[in-house]
Each structure stands twice: as C-alpha cells, then as structure tokens.
Amino acid sequence: MKTVLISGGGVAGTALAHLLHRNGFAPTVVELAPGPRAGGQAVDIRGVALDVIERMGLGEQVRAVRTRMRGMSVVDADGNEVHRSTEATYSSGRLDSGDVELLREDLVAILAEHASGEAEFVHGDSIAELREDEHGIHVAFERGRPRTFDLVVGADGLHSRVRRLAFGPEGRFLHPLGTHVAIFEADNFLGLEDWQVWHRDGEAGYGVxxxxxxxxxxxxxxxRSEEAVERDGDAARTLVAERMAELRWETPRLLAALHRSTGFYADAMAQIHLDRWSAGRAVLLGDAGYCASPLSGQGTGLALVGAHLLADELGRARAAGEGHAPAFDRYxxxxxxxxxxxxxxxxxxxGGPASEESVExxxxxISLDAN
Incomplete structure (x- = not known):
C-alpha cells in the first residue's frame, strides 16, 4: 500500500484523503491549524462537483446544511434599495438551480468526519523540507519527526508551501487580479432573514x-488595488478598515464588527498558472496548482473534481502496476x-459575475469517468 502525505486539511485535501483510501492508499493529512478551520465564506458546489459529492455518499448531508436564501437586495449609500431579486443572488447564482451553497467550514467538517478512521490527521504542523530519492520523498516537518512517504500532494491553497518547495517561488506562478477581499463573521445585528444585501460605491463594496x-x-x-495586503492580524484589519472607511450605510457598525471578529481573513484575488502540476513524487491539487480565485465561484468545484480525478488515476496506476508518473500525467x-x-x-x-451560460x-x- 502506498503512503501519501497531503499538505492541507481543507476541501481538496480532506476529500482526497477519503478518495485515496477508497483506492487502496494510506493517506496522512498535515494541517497547520490546530483543528478544522472555522469561519470563511459560503461556497458553491455545482455541476460535476455535485456528482463527486454524490459518489462519496455525502449528498444528503451536504444538502441538509445548505444556505436557504430567498433573494437579495442592492442598496445605495443611504441604504435605499436600488435592485432586488428573488431569482438569484451574487453569491450562489440562480436559486432554482440544482447547485448547493453552504459554508466552507460545514463542508470541511463533513468531509473530515467522512475521512475519520481512513486517514491520519496531523494538526498544528506543516512541511519544512522535501527531499526525494529512489526510495521515496523524505519530509521534514516544522514540529514533528521526519518521515518518508511514497508521494506528497500539495493541497495547501493559494500560498502553497509544497508548491514553493517543489516548484519554486510563488511569484513565478501567482497572477493577481487587482482585487482584494476580507471575510469575517458578525452577529446578525441587521436582522436579515435568509436575505443578502450588497452595497458598492466606486472601487469598494461589500456583501452581507x-x-x-x-x-x-x-x-x-x-x-480594487494593486498593492499587497496583509492576510491576518491587526495590521490587516487596519488596512481593510481604511479601504472601506469612505463607504456609508452600515459601514461603521460593520467595521466595529470587523475588529471584534475571530474568523477574519484577507487576501488578494489571484490565480495560479503552472506549466505542470507535478514534479517527481510531488503533485498539486486545487488552489495550490490552479487557483481560479473566489471571483470564479468555482474554487470548491475544482478542488472536489481534482481530488476525484487524482485519486482515480492513482488507483488505476496502482491496479496496473504502474508508477506515479503516468497517473500524474493523466490527471x-x-x-x-x-x-x-x-x-x-x-x-x-x-467587476461583475460571468454570464449564466459560461457558468453552466x-x-x-468534464467527465468523472476515464475514457
């Protein structure tokens, strides 16, 4: 049985852990956070990605915790409604589609529960060094003892440690899109009931x-900004508050909530482009290899479909007595x-969403079944 280290315990890495186990591998997931990450935005599972969820036997669980939006409003600087829709929302698209929107933390929790007992999970640690030879890929960790695995998968996001160690500096592959976002939680002081509200003025705006x-x-x-942004900490919160300060409506109360939040996250919207997603015994999955950015609405879909295809191809290679290289190529x-x-x-x-036709x-x- 081949051993696989997966760096990253998010959607991509946790889904892959289950799917690899199903294909006869022994997966280990290492995640820097001390436990499953809480917070974050709502994510969409669409099209073929829903087929992955169904094949994993998780359709009922996922739908049970979906969001239940009735529609959305767009308001001006004084909170006056200038647009209303009960057919679609900016976050999830058409409300009458078969797509599912749910909180990222809920999806990760479901996947982690599903993979419990199938994979080893190591929290509070990360990869420090990779060294490959004919016997495997030797991994030094920031905290734990060194170990050797047959393969390493980088499913560790936009700023992937595995990608940097195995492929080179981030700047070679990261392509900023000129937009930044900050996401955080707050009490429902607006009294919203299954309803979204969006506000924009000039180059800044927000959705609630x-x-x-x-x-x-x-x-x-x-x-919108071409400048770099801190991703967490007080400096990041201060920068975000400065960028949003000129907006009106409920901005002052939202900024107060920003400074109280515990699940704050900020980053530049960017994509990752590489000529190859594998290097020796290391391979990239999801945002680490091909981040489309939240502006695409398809990051979760790419993570789930990518996990399915990578596990499928590694399973086919194992059954045929092949090495990992043909599997990586087919993936x-x-x-x-x-x-x-x-x-x-x-x-x-x-500055706006893609057309419904393009999203559809x-x-x-893609087909989940190999030709």
Whole structure:
C-alpha cells in the first residue's frame, strides 16, 4: 500500500484523503491549524462537483446544511434599495438551480468526519523540507519527526508551501487580479432573514448575508488595488478598515464588527498558472496548482473534481502496476481543460459575475469517468 502525505486539511485535501483510501492508499493529512478551520465564506458546489459529492455518499448531508436564501437586495449609500431579486443572488447564482451553497467550514467538517478512521490527521504542523530519492520523498516537518512517504500532494491553497518547495517561488506562478477581499463573521445585528444585501460605491463594496439559522452574518469586503495586503492580524484589519472607511450605510457598525471578529481573513484575488502540476513524487491539487480565485465561484468545484480525478488515476496506476508518473500525467491531461474554462469565469466580466451560460458550460465541462 502506498503512503501519501497531503499538505492541507481543507476541501481538496480532506476529500482526497477519503478518495485515496477508497483506492487502496494510506493517506496522512498535515494541517497547520490546530483543528478544522472555522469561519470563511459560503461556497458553491455545482455541476460535476455535485456528482463527486454524490459518489462519496455525502449528498444528503451536504444538502441538509445548505444556505436557504430567498433573494437579495442592492442598496445605495443611504441604504435605499436600488435592485432586488428573488431569482438569484451574487453569491450562489440562480436559486432554482440544482447547485448547493453552504459554508466552507460545514463542508470541511463533513468531509473530515467522512475521512475519520481512513486517514491520519496531523494538526498544528506543516512541511519544512522535501527531499526525494529512489526510495521515496523524505519530509521534514516544522514540529514533528521526519518521515518518508511514497508521494506528497500539495493541497495547501493559494500560498502553497509544497508548491514553493517543489516548484519554486510563488511569484513565478501567482497572477493577481487587482482585487482584494476580507471575510469575517458578525452577529446578525441587521436582522436579515435568509436575505443578502450588497452595497458598492466606486472601487469598494461589500456583501452581507445571514447564516446559522439567521443568528450570524458573514461579511465580505472587497476593493480594487494593486498593492499587497496583509492576510491576518491587526495590521490587516487596519488596512481593510481604511479601504472601506469612505463607504456609508452600515459601514461603521460593520467595521466595529470587523475588529471584534475571530474568523477574519484577507487576501488578494489571484490565480495560479503552472506549466505542470507535478514534479517527481510531488503533485498539486486545487488552489495550490490552479487557483481560479473566489471571483470564479468555482474554487470548491475544482478542488472536489481534482481530488476525484487524482485519486482515480492513482488507483488505476496502482491496479496496473504502474508508477506515479503516468497517473500524474493523466490527471493533468483530463483536468487542465476543465481548469482553463473555470479560471476564465473570473476574468470574463471584470467587476461583475460571468454570464449564466459560461457558468453552466464550465461547471459541467468534464467527465468523472476515464475514457
């Protein structure tokens, strides 16, 4: 049985752990956070990605915790409604579609529960060094003892440690899109009931929607800038507050909530482009290899479909007595056209969503079954 180290305990890494176990591998997941990460925005599972969820036997659980939005409003600087829709929302698209929107933390929790007992989970640690030879890939950790694995998968996000160690500096592959976001939680002081509200003025704006049976809010601030941004800490909160300070409506109360939040996250919207997703015994999955950015609405879909295809190809190679290289090649050959279409969603309509036709085409543009 081959041993696989997966760096990153998010959607991509946790889904892969289960799917690899199903294909006869022994996966270990290392995650820097002390436990499953809480907070974050609502994510969408669309098209073929829903088929992955169904094949994992998780459709009922996922749908049980989906968001239940009735619609959305767009308001001006004084809070006056200038647009209303009960057909679609900016975060999840058409409300009458079969797509599922849920909180990222809920999806990760479901996947982690599903993989419990199938994979070893190591929290509070990260990879410090990779060294490969004919016997395997030797991994030094920041805290734990060194270990050797047959393969290493980088499923550790936009700023992947595995990608930096195995492929080179981040700057060679990261392509900023000129937009930044900050996401945090707050009490539902707006009294929203399954209803989103969006406000924008000039180069900055935000969306607010209720979660947890309308007890909490998730807030997404966004602004255009070419400057780098701190991703966490007091300096990041201060920078975000400065960028949003000129907005009116409920901005002062939202900024107060920003400074109280415990699940704050900020980053530049960017994509990752590499000529190859594998190097020796290391391979990239999800945002680490082909981040489309949240502007595409398809990051979760790419993570789930990528995990399915990578596990499928490694399983086929194992059954045929092949090495890992042919599996990595087939994974990339099958996955790359799907990635290209979904990354294009983020740039099709700068400052706005991609067309419904483009989303529909992109989310279904792959088969889960090998030819």
């Amino acid at each position: 929607y209720p979660v947890r049976d309308n007890r909490e809010l998730r807030v997404t601030f966004g602004w 990339e050959r099958r996955m790359r056209p799907f990635v290209d279409l979904n990354q294009a969603l983020a740039t099709e309509n700068p 085409r992109a989310k279904n543009a």
